[in-house]
Amino acid sequence: MKKVIFEITENSPLAAGVYRLRLAGDTSGVTAPGQFVNIALPGLYLRRPISVCDAEPGLLTLVYKVVGHGTEAMAAMGRGERLDVLTGLGNGFDTALAGDSPLLLGGGIGAAPLYWLARTLRAAGKRVCAVLGFNTEGDIFYEDEFRALGCDVTVATADGSYGAHGFVTNALPDDYSFTYACGPEPMLRAVCDRAAGDGQLSFEARMGCGFGACMGCTRETVNGPKRVCRDGPVFRKGEILWAS
Amino acid sequence: MGELSVTLCGVELSNPVIPASGTFGYGYEFAEYYDINCLGTFSFKGTTREPRFGNPQPRIAECGAGLLNAVGLQNPGVEAVIAEELPKLAKVFCKPVMANVSGFSLEDYAYTCARLDGQPQVGWLEVNISCPNVHGGGMSFGTDPAAAASVVRAVKAVTKKPVIVKLTPNVTDVVSVARACEDAGADGISLINTLLGMRIDLKRKRPLLANGTGGLSGPAVFPVAVRMVYQVYEAVSVPIVGVGGVRSAEDVIEMMLAGATAVEVGAANLVDPYACRDIIAALPAVMERYGIENLRDMIGGAHG
Numbered sequence: 001m002k003k004v005i006f007e008i009t010e011n012s013p014l015a016a017g018v019y020r021l022r023l024a025g026d027t028s029g030v031t032a033p034g035q036f037v038n039i040a041l042p043g044l045y046l047r048r049p050i051s052v053c054d055a056e057p058g059l060l061t062l063v064y065k066v067v068g069h070g071t072e073a074m075a076a077m078g079r080g081e082r083l084d085v086l087t088g089l090g091n092g093f094d095t096a097l098a099g100d101s102p103l104l105l106g107g108g109i110g111a112a113p114l115y116w117l118a119r120t121l122r123a124a125g126k127r128v129c130a131v132l133g134f135n136t137e138g139d140i141f142y143e144d145e146f147r148a149l150g151c152d153v154t155v156a157t158a159d160g161s162y163g164a165h166g167f168v169t170n171a172l173p174d175d176y177s178f179t180y181a182c183g184p185e186p187m188l189r190a191v192c193d194r195a196a197g198d199g200q201l202s203f204e205a206r207m208g209c210g211f212g213a214c215m216g217c218t219r220e221t222v223n224g225p226k227r228v229c230r231d232g233p234v235f236r237k238g239e240i241l242w243a244s
Numbered sequence: 245m246g247e248l249s250v251t252l253c254g255v256e257l258s259n260p261v262i263p264a265s266g267t268f269g270y271g272y273e274f275a276e277y278y279d280i281n282c283l284g285t286f287s288f289k290g291t292t293r294e295p296r297f298g299n300p301q302p303r304i305a306e307c308g309a310g311l312l313n314a315v316g317l318q319n320p321g322v323e324a325v326i327a328e329e330l331p332k333l334a335k336v337f338c339k340p341v342m343a344n345v346s347g348f349s350l351e352d353y354a355y356t357c358a359r360l361d362g363q364p365q366v367g368w369l370e371v372n373i374s375c376p377n378v379h380g381g382g383m384s385f386g387t388d389p390a391a392a393a394s395v396v397r398a399v400k401a402v403t404k405k406p407v408i409v410k411l412t413p414n415v416t417d418v419v420s421v422a423r424a425c426e427d428a429g430a431d432g433i434s435l436i437n438t439l440l441g442m443r444i445d446l447k448r449k450r451p452l453l454a455n456g457t458g459g460l461s462g463p464a465v466f467p468v469a470v471r472m473v474y475q476v477y478e479a480v481s482v483p484i485v486g487v488g489g490v491r492s493a494e495d496v497i498e499m500m501l502a503g504a505t506a507v508e509v510g511a512a513n514l515v516d517p518y519a520c521r522d523i524i525a526a527l528p529a530v531m532e533r534y535g536i537e538n539l540r541d542m543i544g545g546a547h548g
Contacts, residue, residue, distance in 0.1 A: 001276070044306065045310055206305075208304040211273075213267055213273070213274070213513060216304035216313060217303075218298065218301075218303075225298075
């Protein structure tokens with residue numbers, strides 16, 4: 001973890017209520033796709049955890065959806081403004097588990113952290129299949145960006161307005177070596193039930209600190225209580241316990 | 245440079261700043277961020293006889309100048325703390341640590357304190373009779389002077405370490421509880437624990453926290469804490485640890501002027517993991533600005 005002051009270089013809409021925030025500053029604390037950052041916002045007491053969409057030296061890309069006061073405040077910020085950010089939080093995805101042909105499943109804004117994962121896996125020569133699910137056509141983002149990485153991309157919409165009709169689990173390919181998924185919890189549960197073989201899933205949680213101090217985001221797992229922020233947000237498929 | 249050291253129940257602290265229980269885990273994880281030996285000490289995560297998962301999600305809600313938590317004393321239990329957490333801490337922290345203990349019965353408190361009494365790393369027992377997030381035990385001991393005194397007697401019977409009793413602000417007369425604890429043999433009083441609060445989710449039209457209520461902490465509670473420390477200082481002669489909404493070196497000194505010998509910092513750690521380190525670093529300059537040569541001269545300084 002590293003505390004960094006970033007400067008906003010871009011904060012632009014990508015889809016309905018979805019923005020891309022680009023931040024210039026020290027990204028050396030960010031070490032793995034699937035990690036997140038925790039952003040201090042003026043007038044709000046707690047920081048806001050946002051997944052890392054992409055990271056390269058000196059430039060951090062976040063894609064976020066406006067869902068409450070914090071993300072509303074983020075959407076109102078402009079170029080040149082500065083943000084106090086805790087970087088490199090959480091464990092991230094383990095790319096060593098991918099096999100030759102990993103499957104990436106993104107639900108809504110959960111597609112964002114899969115982008116850097118896809119880029120990393122493509123750079124390692126993997127055949128990457130990405131299935132991105134959205135509620136409706138207006139919510140879609142990054143379809144072209146995933147394609148530009150050389151991924152085999154399928155987009156599904158719940159209302160059938162674009163691509164395959166249904167959820168990501170209605171558009172699973174026949175053959176894949178490992179599954180990486182990020183999205184709302186009902187989607188992750190369906191992925192666990194329907195995707196074949198092993199996988200890693202990235203969870204959201206209402207966090208206090210974001211770095212393991214407050215025990216605010218704990219969930220029960222087969223290996224005992226785990227903090228989503230520190231022991232996750234990425235958990236192995238066999239580790240997860242679902243609320244009944 | 246001014247003198248920062250204070251003495252808490254016979255144990256010297258290099259400075260009065262103490263991360264509060266529940267905001268600093270068992271300490272060693274913060275050692276990845278900075279050398280935690282700069283702290284006076286810290287109060288570790290509230291520990292119970294048996295392991296506890298705590299309350300269902302969500303456990304955290306925000307408000308204008310603070311947060312509500314309903315974690316519910318998640319901890320691995322005293323045996324795992326002794327076997328796993330304290331050895332990890334020993335590698336990164338060379339000072340006595342404050343052991344925060346909770347319970348659901350007098351036997352629980354006595355058992356857990358007796359186990360921790362045998363740990364040389366433990367410098368003080370901070371006995372939490374004020375957790376608002378558990379049902380049975382916790383705060384129910386801290387809202388009645390006689391029940392509070394019974395906990396103190398049960399704990400004092402099993403330990404020679406200084407016993408600091410952590411009080412709840414959710415009472416009409418905190419002074420009577422503090423007096424009862426002192427009369428029962430408490431070596432110190434820490435206050436305040438969190439204030440009972442609630443937020444309601446407009447979308448679901450239900451309480452936001454799964455537990456319904458939660459404990460309010462953060463800058464919002466600072467004036468309440470200062471007032472209660474001030475009142476208790478007038479009534480007891482044992483040292484007081486001031487807790488509640490502290491976020492700056494100025495706040496530390498204000499709390500000491502109210503009557504605190506040492507000062508815990510809680511919610512601020514959750515917003516900035518470096519908060520305590522930075523507060524300690526800022527103290528000398530703030531002392532100089534206010535003409536303070538020795539911090540211990542400030543204890544109770546606001547009382548006429």
